[in-house]
Amino acid sequence: MDASTAYLKLLLGVDAEMRLVYLKEMPKPETAMSLDLTTLLSALFFTWIVQLLLLVTLTFLVYEKEQKLRQIMKMHGLKNAPYWFISYAYFLSLLAAYMVLFVISGSIIGLDIFRLNSYSIQFVFYFICINLQIVLAFLLSYFFSSVKTASVVSYIYVFGSGLLGDALLKFFIEDTTFPRHWLVIMELVPGFSLYQGIYDFAAYAVAGHNMTKPGMQWVDLNDPMNRMKYVSILMSIEWIILLSMAFLLDNSPAWLPRSLFAFLSTKYSQLSRRPNRVNSEYMGDSVDMTKPDVFLEHMAVKQLLNEMDTRNTIVCHNLKKVYPGKNGNPDKIAVRELSLALRKGERFGMLGPSGAGKTSFINIMIGHVPPTDGTAYIDGLDLRKDMNEIYANIGVCPQHEYRH
Numbered sequence: 001m002d003a004s005t006a007y008l009k010l011l012l013g014v015d016a017e018m019r020l021v022y023l024k025e026m027p028k029p030e031t032a033m034s035l036d037l038t039t040l041l042s043a044l045f046f047t048w049i050v051q052l053l054l055l056v057t058l059t060f061l062v063y064e065k066e067q068k069l070r071q072i073m074k075m076h077g078l079k080n081a082p083y084w085f086i087s088y089a090y091f092l093s094l095l096a097a098y099m100v101l102f103v104i105s106g107s108i109i110g111l112d113i114f115r116l117n118s119y120s121i122q123f124v125f126y127f128i129c130i131n132l133q134i135v136l137a138f139l140l141s142y143f144f145s146s147v148k149t150a151s152v153v154s155y156i157y158v159f160g161s162g163l164l165g166d167a168l169l170k171f172f173i174e175d176t177t178f179p180r181h182w183l184v185i186m187e188l189v190p191g192f193s194l195y196q197g198i199y200d201f202a203a204y205a206v207a208g209h210n211m212t213k214p215g216m217q218w219v220d221l222n223d224p225m226n227r228m229k230y231v232s233i234l235m236s237i238e239w240i241i242l243l244s245m246a247f248l249l250d251n252s253p254a255w256l257p258r259s260l261f262a263f264l265s266t267k268y269s270q271l272s273r274r275p276n277r278v279n280s281e282y283m284g285d286s287v288d289m290t291k292p293d294v295f296l297e298h299m300a301v302k303q304l305l306n307e308m309d310t311r312n313t314i315v316c317h318n319l320k321k322v323y324p325g326k327n328g329n330p331d332k333i334a335v336r337e338l339s340l341a342l343r344k345g346e347r348f349g350m351l352g353p354s355g356a357g358k359t360s361f362i363n364i365m366i367g368h369v370p371p372t373d374g375t376a377y378i379d380g381l382d383l384r385k386d387m388n389e390i391y392a393n394i395g396v397c398p399q400h401e402y403r404h
Contacts, residue, residue, distance in 0.1 A: 042166065044115070049102065050133075050194060053095050053133050054157070057091050059151055062146070071368060075366070076395075092131065092134060095130040099130060103126070112206070112215065113202050113215075116204070116215030117201050118214075123203070128299070132242070136242055139245055139246040161191025165196075188234070188238070190238065200216065201215070203222065313342055313346075317376070318339055318374075319340075319364060320372050322375050335353040335357040335364065337363050338357075364376070366396050367383065378393065379393055
């Protein structure tokens with residue numbers, strides 16, 4: 001460089017100079033490229049990955065309801081409390097294994113959101129999260145009877161809450177002037193609280209990557225800008241509340257007013273009363289007088305109901321099942337005012353052509369579908385309100401094999 005400058009001054013004069021701008025030393029030693037995928041994937045991606053567990057759990061529970069597997073298990077003696085314990089333990093084990101693999105895989109490939117943040121904080125947060133997902137699935141399954149409908153609603157909730165969190169909640173999180181109590185109200189939505197927690201993990205991971213220090217540690221929970229502690233407490237409270245609500249709705253104790261949720265679910269039809277005497281509305285029902293056996297059976301049933309004779313195993317009075325017509329077609333009457341009395345020890349066979357109502361009658365008696373009208377008693381128990389007790393006294397051999 002000095003020789004070049006001296007030669008240049010000799011040719012052009014003492015004021016001449018040569019400037020080398022924007023040049024680096026050569027050769028330059030190689031450096032490893034550092035790329036943090038956490039900043040590229042963002043909290044939205046991880047929120048979607050975790051929330052998809054809700055879809056799996058909900059569709060499984062609704063499938064059991066749609067295929068009547070829950071009723072079959074009750075007929076085999078499985079009570080509500082053991083069913084809840086077994087199902088909850090199964091889903092908790094499944095989702096916990098998924099989250100462990102999720103965190104381990106992210107750490108192996110070098111994602112700072114897993115590698116830099118404290119693993120114990122991640123364990124506590126995701127453990128609360130999956131428990132909240134499970135109880136939310138149990139609660140939502142009460143209101144669905146079709147797997148397809150449940151799947152569509154789940155997808156809308158999962159992706160909708162994630163997008164709203166990334167577009168709306170993120171803006172309010174970063175706005176320090178936004179009231180914190182409104183942020184808490186928004187985080188009552190499980191999807192938003194999950195997004196908030198993952199957002200905090202990502203923020204601490206990015207800061208740790210840039211400053212070459214650890215990410216979120218337990219001492220950082222006292223940071224006023226860190227909402228992980230508040231979100232975890234909020235999700236824990238929601239977990240307990242939703243668990244209680246789901247269990248009460250599923251078991252429906254006598255003191256719980258069923259009409260409270262009637263506008264949300266069609267699970268319960270209008271309950272028939274269990275009178276000491278048969279209501280006059282039943283006494284005036286029409287009977288085909290041209291069939292003496294039908295008339296005699298009808299009169300025998302009315303007499304038994306008047307006397308409330310529980311020596312008969314099955315007593316049906318004017319059972320009726322009507323399926324609403326679709327696409328402009330008329331209603332389909334599957335069971336038309338069936339009256340029947342079967343005494344203990346009696347063996348009874350029901351014969352009839354296809355579409356006569358045999359399967360519909362059996363489905364009513366085992367609680368698969370509610371009757372449109374009429375009443376029936378099994379060992380003195382009303383199938384409209386005592387189905388859980390009836391399940392302990394009956395058994396069904398289905399036409400198709402059930403596996404669970």
